Amino acid sequence: MDQLKRNERIGAIMYILTSRPNEIFTYNYFSKMFNVKKPSISGDISIMKEIAKKLDIGKIETIPGANGGVKFLPKSRKGETEILLEDLCRRLSDGERIIPGGFIYMMDILYTPSIIRNIGKIFANEFNHKNIDYVVTVETKGIPIALMTADILNVPLIVIRKNTKITEGPTVNINYVSGSTKVIQTMSLSKKVLKEGSKVLVIDDFMKAGGTIKGINDMMNEFNAEVVGVGIFVSTKSPEKKLVDDYISLIQLEAVDEQNGKIYLKSNFEYLEQFK
Amino acid sequence: MDQLKRNERIGAIMYILTSRPNEIFTYNYFSKMFNVKKPSISGDISIMKEIAKKLDIGKIETIPGANGGVKFLPKSRKGETEILLEDLCRRLSDGERIIPGGFIYMMDILYTPSIIRNIGKIFANEFNHKNIDYVVTVETKGIPIALMTADILNVPLIVIRKNTKITEGPTVNINYVSGSTKVIQTMSLSKKVLKEGSKVLVIDDFMKAGGTIKGINDMMNEFNAEVVGVGIFVSTKSPEKKLVDDYISLIQLEAVDEQNGKIYLKSNFEYLEQFK
Incomplete structure (x- = not known):
């Protein structure tokens, strides 16, 4: 040159x-x-x-x-992150987002690169000191924020499937109970995807009782991998006792009032270590 | 400042x-x-x-x-892209990747940010002039390359689900026939996800007969959206007559010889418009 x-x-x-x-x-x-x-x-x-x-x-x-x-x-700037999370709370609290069953529609946000790039930055900075080998998520809606986090940490992403797929070869399967619906489900992960003894960061878009995250923890045990952090985009206030203790969530869903079309959310900005 | x-x-x-x-x-x-x-x-x-x-x-x-x-x-450099695609052909041709049924294991590559960032760049440059409003894919393995493409084009990603999910509200569902297995499947997309009259780019990781991509085309018709481009990471040589005509694939899977553990792949670098 x-x-x-x-x-x-x-x-x-x-x-x-x-x-x-x-x-x-x-x-x-x-x-x-x-x-x-x-x-x-x-x-x-x-x-x-x-x-x-x-x-x-x-x-x-x-x-x-x-x-x-x-x-x-x-890294995202402190002031900008505070504004981003408040803005997301405001956008997500739109009553038209209510889906029967206490869920809220979040796809437009979860699939917009300019937003989730910033969310990935927040998670990456919160867990960067933990020497992470992989970012792990379960299909489907958490994949984009998990990928953005993996991209910034410069480590591979691992996506656990909800059913066994023929295109992934031999798999390890585990059953887990969704903490909120009590339904037994299966998750499946290709045997060759993960090196033994790895440190993994679990990222997901939504957590209610924590059954899915507990399932991922169990799956990681099967691979002798250590979960060194859990990052959730939106977690619900209730049930207060989750099936996993140690996680960071960016936004708390306090209540969904289906009758009056109201959603109450709170930013967890003040709990983020990187801005303390 | x-x-x-x-x-x-x-x-x-x-x-x-x-x-x-x-x-x-x-x-x-x-x-x-x-x-x-x-x-x-x-x-x-x-x-x-x-x-x-x-x-x-x-x-x-x-x-x-x-x-x-x-x-x-x-944009990816011409020389580097040529080497990248050849390197991917070499890595994907490892016989241990063969999965019964003529599939090959590609997850490690599809989920490595540093690789798929480059793949996203290739697709973005191939279709950038088409004024794309959304990148569309179907879950699950195509999501990371689709997201990287959407990120570079600065447009939202849309992920079609393979089954109706309760957390997405009212959906449009269509049935489609997998061109290779002839099995009827359902794909589903939330009604509010797409603005009418949008131009979309379809991105997926693998195409055999093209049944899934044709299904996406049909789905887009339901939303009065126009498919202005289709980008596939790996497409198979056979069947030569696909259910969709107009697509770009980066790598061609020529044959999988299960008996002798051999996979034959070819880079489609020479067909990329951006390097002509």
């Missing part, structure tokens, strides 16, 4: 780092790519750290040592 | 543009954010266009007029 001016090089490195979050790039990689000495790259990285700090867009981290280099973890 | 130096500002604008693909930002937005006059921003954008060209990472496009501004569409 032609030699770039410093400001061109900064734009270029910024793009590479931020478009592949949590991936480590060596100084050597950039040094070769731009045909300049390592101290110049080092200077560029310092400027970029300054930019990330001033804009409050995340952390550019330098990893020392032979396998060292530099990586970027994007 | 404190006044940034030009190279800091370039790094910052580069981040904002590239982390929110296909979103239009006005010069005014940046001018206010960085507290500098519009001609300076205009100069920054020119430098960034130069960077995008030199690095071959996509197009920074200026939109004139009152609603104008600047946006970024990321």
Whole structure:
């Protein structure tokens, strides 16, 4: 490549780092790519750290040592996250979203990339220090937020199926009881999908009693994998006693008043560790 | 915000543009954010266009007029895409991936963000000129590549369910015949998910005879939506006559030799319009 001016090089490195979050790039990689000495790259990285700090867009981290280099973890700004969660509460509280049975329609939000990218950022920052190997979810509606989280953490996603599918080869199946409906269901996961001893982060869109999440925990036990965190987009206030204890939810569904067409939601922003 | 130096500002604008693909930002937005006059921003954008060209990472496009501004569409490099597709063919041709019935195990690839981000880029660039309103897929394995495509195009994703779910409210249901197994199945989509007259891009992971894609076409007809493109990750060579004519697939599955544990695949790189 032609030699770039410093400001061109900064734009270029910024793009590479931020478009592949949590991936480590060596100084050597950039040094070769731009045909300049390592101290110049080092200077560029310092400027970029300054930019990330001033804009409050995340952390550019330098990893020392032979396998060292530099990586970027994007973060949502505190103020913007607070507004985002409040805005989502407002949008989700629209009475027309009520679905008989105490559910609320959330698909438009769960499937809009610009929104769930931010949700993924929140989960990634909440659990980034746990050395996660995989993000795990169960089909279907939680897949997009789980994928966005996996994308930012730079780890593979694993999707547990609700029934055995012929296109996935040998599977491990477990039965679980939905905590709210008491119905016995089956979940299924391909045997070769997960390495033994992995650390996994469980992400899902909705939790009532926690039966599904408990089922995922049981499934992970079968694979000798450790669940190091659980992130839920919306959890219900009732039942207060869930089948899992340790989880983070972004929004609490306090009540659905079907008769009067009212939904009551509360942002859990204040409980997020990353903004404390 | 404190006044940034030009190279800091370039790094910052580069981040904002590239982390929110296909979103239009006005010069005014940046001018206010960085507290500098519009001609300076205009100069920054020119430098960034130069960077995008030199690095071959996509197009920074200026939109004139009152609603104008600047946006970024990321693109995979020609050489890298050619290598990526060949590498995927090689990895997918591992005999251990054979699943009885002529299927191949692809989950590890379909659920790895760093791979499917590139696949999303390929599809987005192939169909970007079609003014797409939504990306549509059917659950489950196609969701991640469909979401990545939707993310880059900056449009919502729509996921058709294989059965009616109580948590989605009133739905439109259609029956379709799987072209390869001849089994009648049902697909279901929430009534309120799609605006009439929309243009949609259909994305899926695998196509044999095309029965599922034809089902999606029929479903879109019910919503008076127009299918303006179909992108498939892997399509089979046989049957040669599919139930849909107009599609792009990235990889062709030529044959699965179950007896000898061999899979034959071919990259369709040469048919991609964006690299012609």
